[in-house]
Structures are given as C-alpha cells and as structure tokens.
Amino acid sequence: MRYEPVWTGAQIHSAEAPLLRAGEPLMRRAAWGLAQHVLSLLGGQAYGRRVVGLIGSGNNGGDGLWALALLRRRGVDARAVLVRQRAHPEGLAAFRAAGGRVVQELEADADVVIDAILGTGFRGEFQAPELPDRALVVACDLPSGVDADTGQVRGTAIQADHTVTFGGLKTGLLVGEGGLRSGQLHLVDIGLGPQLPPPDAHCVAAGAARETMGEVEGDREAAHDTSRTPMDSADLREVSGAPVSQAATLHMRPPVGPGPLLRGPAPGAHKYSRGTVHVVAGSAQYPGAAVLSVGATVRTGVGMVTFQTAQQAADRVISSFPEAVAAAEPSRASAVVVGPGLGEDPAQLLAAQQAIRWAVQEETPCVVDASALALVPQLKLSQNILLTPHLGEMRRLLRSCGHPDLLELLSTDPLQAVRSAAERLQATLLLKGPTTIIASPGGTPILHRGSTPGLATAGSGDVLAGILGAVTATQKAPIDQLAAAAAARHVQAARLLDPHGTGAFGAAQLLEALTV
Numbered sequence: 389m390r391y392e393p394v395w396t397g398a399q400i401h402s403a404e405a406p407l408l409r410a411g412e413p414l415m416r417r418a419a420w421g422l423a424q425h426v427l428s429l430l431g432g433q434a435y436g437r438r439v440v441g442l443i444g445s446g447n448n449g450g451d452g453l454w455a456l457a458l459l460r461r462r463g464v465d466a467r468a469v470l471v472r473q474r475a476h477p478e479g480l481a482a483f484r485a486a487g488g489r490v491v492q493e494l495e496a497d498a499d500v501v502i503d504a505i506l507g508t509g510f511r512g513e514f515q516a517p518e519l520p521d522r523a524l525v526v527a528c529d530l531p532s533g534v535d536a537d538t539g540q541v542r543g544t545a546i547q548a549d550h551t552v553t554f555g556g557l558k559t560g561l562l563v564g565e566g567g568l569r570s571g572q573l574h575l576v577d578i579g580l581g582p583q584l585p586p587p588d589a590h591c592v593a594a595g596a597a598r599e600t601m602g603e604v605e606g607d608r609e610a611a612h613d614t615s616r617t618p619m620d621s622a623d624l625r626e627v628s629g630a631p632v633s634q635a636a637t638l639h640m641r642p643p644v645g646p647g648p649l650l651r652g653p654a655p656g657a658h659k660y661s662r663g664t665v666h667v668v669a670g671s672a673q674y675p676g677a678a679v680l681s682v683g684a685t686v687r688t689g690v691g692m693v694t695f696q697t698a699q700q701a702a703d704r705v706i707s708s709f710p711e712a713v714a715a716a717e718p719s720r721a722s723a724v725v726v727g728p729g730l731g732e733d734p735a736q737l738l739a740a741q742q743a744i745r746w747a748v749q750e751e752t753p754c755v756v757d758a759s760a761l762a763l764v765p766q767l768k769l770s771q772n773i774l775l776t777p778h779l780g781e782m783r784r785l786l787r788s789c790g791h792p793d794l795l796e797l798l799s800t801d802p803l804q805a806v807r808s809a810a811e812r813l814q815a816t817l818l819l820k821g822p823t824t825i826i827a828s829p830g831g832t833p834i835l836h837r838g839s840t841p842g843l844a845t846a847g848s849g850d851v852l853a854g855i856l857g858a859v860t861a862t863q864k865a866p867i868d869q870l871a872a873a874a875a876a877r878h879v880q881a882a883r884l885l886d887p888h889g890t891g892a893f894g895a896a897q898l899l900e901a902l903t904v
C-alpha cells in the first residue's frame with residue numbers, strides 16, 4: 389500500500405512563493421502537465437478535436453491558457469471562453485500567438501472542457517456554469533468552486549470527470565463535497581519538492597492492500613518513459629519562448645514511505661500466535677450483524693474468532709461460521725470488535741462495555757462501532773481504541789461527549805473536525821463515508837477515497853468492523869495505518885465484486901469477495 393502526501397491549498401501556495409521569486413516557470417510546468425493529460429484523454433487523436441477552456445481571471449486561468457496554447461500546437465481546435473473581464477496577460481498572448489480563438493460561449497460540441505475558472509485562489513461563493521453533457525470535463529488544479537483547504541463548496545461547483553492537480557494533492561480534492569466533485573485525480577509534480585512542509589494528511593494511493601487498483605495516478609512513470617510522452621520540451625519552448633528542459637518540467641519526488649502490507653501467517657504459526665479476535669455483535673433484532681462481523685473476521689484471516697451474541701443469533705453465527713467459538717469474555721484476544729447490531733439489547737451493551745474496559749486495561753486494539761459508540765461518554769479511552777462512526781453517529785458522538793462546537797466544523801472542514809475530535813477524545817477515529825478519514829491523537833490523518841458507493845448498503849459497516857478486528861489482531865503497525873489498510877481491503881472486496889460499479893451486491897457477498 390502506498391501513501392501520497394496531501395496538502396492544503398494554502399500550504400501549496402506558500403511552497404510556490406519562493407520558487408516563483410526565483411523565477412521558476414511553475415505555471416508553464418503545470419500547463420504542460422495539463423496539456424499532456426488532455427492529450428492522453430483524447431486518446432492520442434488530437435488533430436481537429438475541440439477543447440474549450442473556461443478561463444478565470446487569475447493564475448488558474450493562466451494555466452488553462454498556456455495548456456490550450458500547447459494543445460493548439462498539436463493541432464487541437466483550442467478555444468477559450470474568458471469568463472471574467474481580465475485574463476492572465478502572458479497566457480492569453482501565448483494562446484493567441486498559437487492560433488487559439490477566444491469565443492463568447494461554450495459550444496455544445498466540445499470534446500473536452502477545461503475548467504480553469506478558479507483554483508486555490510477561490511474565496512467567497514461561486515455559481516458554476518452549465519456544461520455540455522457530452523464533453524469530458526477536466527478541472528485545472530481543482531474543480532472551480534471547491535475550497536482547496538477543506539473540500540467545502542459554497543454555492544455550486546464544477547463536476548469534473550478528471551482533475552489534473554499541480555505540485556501536490558490538495559485536501560479539498562479528497563474530502564467533503566470536493567471529494568465527490570474532483571473525479572479521477574492526476575498529479576503533476578512541478579518541482580515544489582523541498583519547499584513543501586509536512587503534509588496536512590496522507591492518502592491511500594493504491595486502491596488496495598494487494599496493490600491492484602490505482603486511485604491516484606502520478607506522473608512518475610511518464611517522466612521516465614519519454615516514448616509514452618506525447619509532448620516534449622520543444623512544445624513548451626515554442627509557446628513560451630523559454631528553454632524549459634524535460635528534466636526540469638517534471639521533478640520527481642521520492643515516494644512517501646509505504647503503509648503496512650497485510651502479511652500472511654508466518655510458517656511456524658499456530659492458532660494463538662496468529663491472533664484471536666473477540667467479537668461482541670448482534671442481538672435478537674439484528675442477528676445478521678453478528679454473522680457479518682464474525683464472518684469478515686474469519687475471512688480476513690486470524691487464528692481464532694470468539695464471539696458474544698444474543699441467544700437468538702448464536703445458532704446463525706455457528707451455522708454460517710462453525711469455526712467461531714462462543715465465549716463470555718475476551719480473555720486471550722489480541723483485538724476486540726464491539727458494536728455491530730447490538731441495538732438496545734442491555735446484555736449485549738453491557739458485554740460491549742466490559743470488553744472495551746478490558747481492551748483499555750490490556751492495551752489491546754478495540755474497534756468500537758455502531759450502537760457501542762453510545763457507550764463512549766461513560767468510558768476512559770486510549771489511542772488503541774478505534775471509534776468507527778458514520779456521519780450521523782459522528783454527530784451524535786460529538787454531542788454526547790460534550791463537543792457540539794465541532795459539529796459545524798464537521799460540515800465545513802471534516803478533516804479538521806475528525807483530527808480535533810481524536811485529540812479531544814484521546815482515541816483513534818475512523819469516519820466512514822465516500823472518503824474515509826482516519827485520525828489518531830497527534831498523528832497525521834489518513835484519507836481513503838474508495839470510489840465505491842456500492843458500499844453504502846446495510847451491513848457493509850459490520851463487514852468493515854470484522855476486517856478491522858482481524859487486521860489489528862494480526863498485523864504490526866500503528867493503529868491508524870492498520871485502519872487504513874483495513875478500509876482499503878474493504879474497498880478492494882467491493883471492487884472485485886462489482887468492477888463496473890453497478891452497486892448490485894449486498895454485504896454478505898463482500899464476505900465471499902474477501903477470500904478472492
């Protein structure tokens with residue numbers, strides 16, 4: 389599993405400043421990267437294809453204009469709609485000199501629309517224009533109307549199919565509404581390297597624990613493989629008049645250290661050395677939750693699973709997973725999972741409470757999910773306690789734990805809200821949703837954008853809880869990284885099951901996909 393660093397727009401902006409003062413041609417590097425990606429989205433058939441840029445008044449518009457100038461040189465029918473009175477003067481001159489046409493309106497027959505209205509300089513509110521249905525929408529740096537620091541959309545924002553972003557991934561491309569607006573992400577390294585501060589967050593870059601699916605496409609290979617490169621530095625020199633060498637155009641950053649890889653059992657393993665997970669799940673009302681969370685733990689792979697459930701659910705667990713063992717307490721557990729499907733069953737809630745206390749005392753990883761989250765205000769927590777709310781549960785948790793001041797932040801800046809909540813609760817948090825946000829007290833948060841909305845189905849959180857239990861019981865790494873690896877495993881199962889994203893599956897099928 390690979391992590392990509394993520395910065396706020398403000399951090400990227402500050403990193404650019406000294407390089408710009410030193411005369412580094414950052415904008416032209418950005419434009420070159422954008423033009424490259426547009427060309428590859430056109431499938432190499434550039435000649436005569438229509439690419440229209442929506443151009444704003446700032447440097448984002450400047451990037452768009454330089455990119456259009458480069459595309460024009462490649463035979464693209466490049467047009468620009470200047471949506472403000474002002475446009476970046478040098479960019480506009482380069483675009484005109486390359487033979488680009490300024491038009492008044494966005495035509496319906498564009499093949500690609502480049503959204504270069506607003507980037508990291510977006511302030512206040514924005515109303516996004518309507519875009520033609522058939523065009524592929526490529527956002528320059530970030531979709532206009534998305535706040536680069538937080539992902540917040542004030543007003544409306546452009547819905548991009550792809551975003552080509554410069555210098556580093558921005559938080560706003562991954563969290564909140566920005567995470568839903570940005571489409572497929574492409575990162576162009578413009579050489580900010582040493583200027584960049586410690587990141588705001590890390591993002592799980594490869595989609596899965598087994599490295600099968602890419603989430604963020606970097607430009608590293610393209611830079612080393614010039615045969616794949618449809619443009620070269622001569623293009624850039626031609627439109628900019630400045631000698632910018634290929635090497636200078638794409639600076640490579642060393643990859644961020646790897647996250648944990650999920651290791652299989654050691655050759656000399658025995659069932660106790662592999663790890664035991666104790667699951668407190670299910671009730672008469674929700675027997676299926678016990679089956680799903682126990683099943684996910686078994687299928688992810690552990691030495692033994694013990695479980696506590698309501699009498700009415702126990703037979704179902706055993707008939708589906710005969711290897712699981714009923715037990716009245718965690719005793720030898722190397723991880724504990726509490727909460728799925730407990731409902732309001734008082735005996736189960738009491739068992740959950742005792743199991744959490746045991747885990748705090750024994751410093752054992754403990755996943756606290758669903759109805760068990762209501763127990764949190766009465767408990768002393770620790771970093772090895774992993775709280776896994778969805779958004780509604782997160783709101784309730786903040787209220788019940790006396791942090792209603794974080795509720796508004798949760799909607800405007802979810803990453804900051806989760807980070808603060810982890811700090812205040814002194815526990816690790818995993819907020820579920822389209823982008824999973826994981827934060828430990830004092831740590832750098834980890835983001836995982838699953839792009840698998842089919843997971844929004846009853847019981848899929850129970851499956852995640854079981855995976856989390858098995859991963860924390862069997863692997864050695866900080867708990868936030870293990871939580872990210874488990875979330876990636878969950879998403880990977882969904883992708884294997886549903887490669888076309890139809891959403892036509894239920895939580896029980898995820899269990900089958902876990903062993904593939």
Ligand SMILES: NC(=O)C1=CN([C@@H]2O[C@H](COP(=O)(O)OP(=O)(O)OC[C@H]3O[C@@H](n4cnc5c(N)ncnc54)[C@H](O)[C@@H]3O)[C@@H](O)[C@H]2O)[C@@H](O)CC1
Pocket residue numbers: 404408414415416418444445446447448449451505506507508509510511512513514528529530554
């Ligand atoms: N600093 C640089 O030289 C570099 C910047 N880059 C690009 O520049 C962008 C940032 O450029 P800027 O700082 O000029 O900012 P933007 O181009 O994102 O936007 C600023 C302009 O939009 C206007 N504006 C802001 N909010 C608005 C709103 N709500 N409604 C209407 N107009 C609004 C501002 O008045 C200003 O004219 C980045 O996103 C990136 O695309 C890249 O070229 C790399 C180098």
Ligand SMILES: Nc1ncnc2c1ncn2[C@@H]1O[C@H](COP(=O)(O)OP(=O)(O)O)[C@@H](O)[C@H]1O
Pocket residue numbers: 758778819820821822823824838839840841842843844845846847848849850851852878
């Ligand atoms: N739109 C979405 N895109 C991707 N993943 C999602 C989306 N909505 C929910 N998920 C994931 O689906 C799971 C749902 O968990 P949860 O809400 O606890 O369901 P349940 O309680 O029914 O089991 C979580 O892992 C969450 O991250």
Ligand SMILES: [K+]
Pocket residue numbers: 448503504505506507527528529530531532
């Ligand atoms: K933009």
